[in-house]
Amino acid sequence: MKSTIFLALAIGLATTFTSCKEDFLDVTPTDRLSDDAIVGDSVLFEAFVINRYLGARQIDKEGDGAPPGFGRGWEYALWGSLTDESIYRSDDNTWLIQRGQLSPENTGIAGALWGRSYRSIREVNYALAHIEEVQMSQAHKNLLTAELRFIRAFRYHDLIRNYGRVVLLGDRVAELGDDFSDPAIFKRSSIQEGLEYAVSELNLAAEVLPMNHSSNWGKGRATKGAALALKSRLLLYAASPLYKENGTTVTWQQSAEAAKAVMDLNQYSISSDYASMFIDEEGNNSEIIFARYYNLNSRHTALEIANGPNGYDAWGGNTPLQNLVDAYEMANGRAINDPASGYNTQAPYTNRDPRFYATILYNGAQYRGRAVETFRPGGRDSQDGPSSWNTSQTGYYLRKFMDDENPIQNPWNVAGRQPWIYFRYAEILLNYAEAQNEATGPDASVYAAVNQVRQRAGVNMPPLPQGLSQEQMRKRIQNERQVELAFEEHRFYDVRRWLIAEETENVPAYGVAVTKQGQNFIYDRKIALEGRRFEKKHYWLPVPRAEIQASANKLEQNPGY
Known part of the structure; x- marks a missing residue:
């Protein structure tokens, strides 16, 4: 489904707002739905909300067969090919990142995250601004509002973990003709402020979202577990050395408690088959918390x-x-x-x-x-x-x-129908183990969490040896994340938040x-x-130069670029 709101992007694509619109081009497109049509039809409005789980294609070779979702997901070059997991055979603008040649003018496959995230945030804000006009029960409005808050928080999570300091838009819906001369519109918040905002959105969403959706319309949509899993990841990042170096105040204990909240739902368990989990098209696996699903009409690479x-x-x-x-x-x-x-x-x-x-x-x-x-x-x-x-x-x-x-x-x-798993239970267990080890040392609960992952049926690795020091356990957990979560878009962020990427x-x-x-x-x-190379500035991505130019240079660049 397309909508006229696709014409107006968020701050990340401010060039949209500076373009001219001649009268002879001011026509109603026949392939798009008007704002009135979306708000006036509850089915169309819900379809609009569901489509916010997807994003717009921004760069070459994105969305082969289906629009991109969160992160990068199933594209030809995986995000892992920007790390020590792999290299991409045909380059496709990955080697410049591996070689430390990333710049605001040349962001390679990393260039879409800023613009797509802010476009999605603007679309979510549009839906939130108009949801009370839609004819549907208040309970259903509350559910859709919770989903929208989750989606918005996920987009901010993508921005925070890639760029650090972000522009917080609140509920603002930018429109063509708005005055963007105020520098405050482009002010980047502290990382702590960005995290607090995203976590507050997730708290509100988790209060309303169901444990499971009861219909096929619910497949791949946010649940209470998904919201708490995203909160767990955000707070794990927030307590990590890179984020602490940038002024965050989240403690390891708070991070451990966020992961434990997911564990205490008693909704998820470690899958008995590691390999088959990643090709389960129906999403019936007990380990999967939140994923994107595909079908023959909407396939990935x-x-x-x-x-x-x-x-x-x-x-x-x-x-x-x-x-x-x-x-x-x-x-x-x-x-x-x-x-x-x-x-x-x-x-x-x-x-x-x-x-x-x-x-x-x-x-x-x-x-x-x-x-x-x-x-x-x-x-x-x-x-x-x-x-x-x-x-x-x-x-x-x-x-x-x-x-x-x-x-x-x-x-x-x-x-092209395998699911892309955003969150699974093994990540939550490893989140808990890492945070609890940093908070209290390697107590019995840390061992239990890691060993659940290591000793799943079909893997059956020996349990971790008793008597590990906190530092030794830290290294074992880092290694466990490296092998357990390989190619799932964790390694890029893990080595950065641990401040070991320079190694x-x-x-x-x-x-x-x-x-x-x-x-x-x-x-x-x-x-x-x-020529593989990493410099200190690469802990964060550069804001694409085009975005800064579109803000009339009011948007601040990350240090070193």
């Missing part, structure tokens, strides 16, 4: 052809790095650099954490009826195989999220070169992408 090995006639898109591979423990729970782990550099994929096998395709992995062959000479999934231009530079391919029921060749109108993001982007000698394989580390 066909993941299998976009990311599969070239030997299967796929495109080798987001290729995992050795940096991530090395983070997976051995099946005995020991890190690979532990002399007692049993790790063998010439059999590096034997006896690893089962989540490794569910996440990464490696030389010798069984996939669709044969072993993956990244070795040279002669490997079908190496440069010696077909479509050599699609060969992984890292020696690995992505396994997570791939549905073997989908075809790799000619997937159009069939593939992790300045390590080369490593891959592996596999050489076949007779019946044996030789594994040698290699650099997969040259």
Whole structure:
């Protein structure tokens, strides 16, 4: 559904408000619904609210088949390819971020977040401003209002975690012809103020939102659990070192309590199957708290052809790095650099954490009826195989999220229906474990939370060893987040909020070169992408230059840019 309000964006797209509108162009579009039509029809108004879970395409290769939602989600280049998780085979404006070349004039795939978020906030404010005019029960108005508050808070969360200080619009609905000369309109709040606003919105939403929606219209819509999960994430960020360095006052205890509030709902549990959770199109998994769902009429990027090995006639898109591979423990729970782990550099994929096998395709992995062959000479999934231009530079391919029921060749109108999970219970448990460990040290509840994640059926990793210090537990939780939540848009923000990005993001982007000698394989580390670099200013994204220019330079840029 389209609406005339799409013509007026938020502060992030202030150029819209400065354009001229000639009389001979002042016509009523036949493919759009007027404001009166939306407000005058309760069904159309609710459809408008539901569509606020989606956003507008802002840059190239966004929304392939369906409009983008929150974050980045299912696009060709995943957000993980801006981190030490992977690199994107065809670049697509990701390498400049990996190489520390990000600038206000060249934001790569990170350039859409500011404009899309503020556009959505303006649309939410429009709906809130008019909801009392709609003919429907007060109870239903209250429910839709709660959803709108959740959506608005989610957009501010996206802004805060990427830019830090944001412009708080309140309930303002910017209109064409408004006076934008007042610098206060573009004033960026403190991070603490932004967090307080978003959390207050979530508190109000959580009071009204149901535990579950009773109809198909409710699939993928906000619930009480979703609101509390977003609050948990925000308060975890707020208590973290990067945010503390920028003046936040949230304590680790408050963060732990926010995660515990989700746990105490008793609505969610750890899934018995790690791999299948990410391809559950129906959303019946007990671990999923909030997700975006797709169907044949609204599909995302066909993941299998976009990311599969070239030997299967796929495109080798987001290729995992050795940096991530090395983070997976051995099946005995020991890190690979532990002399007692049993790790063998010439059999590096034997006896690893089962989540490794569910996440990464490696030389010798069984996939669709044969072993993956990244070795040279002669490997079908190496440069010696077909479509050599699609060969992984890292020696690995992505396994997570791939549905073997989908075809790799000619997937159009069939593939692209996996859900994008915004929140799942494992994140909440790890949020709680991290915050509680920082607040009180590694008590029994910290161990219990982490071990629930490690010991799910099908993973069954050993429990964490007793007697860990707070620092040792901190490192174990950080590693657990790295492997458990890989490619789910956490790593980018985790290494920044922990203030370790200057370490992790300045390590080369490593891959592996596999050489076949007779019946044996030789594994040698290699650099997969040259020039990886991170500077202190990169803890926050730059505000795109076009947004600052559109504000007549009233909008303040982030430091260092």
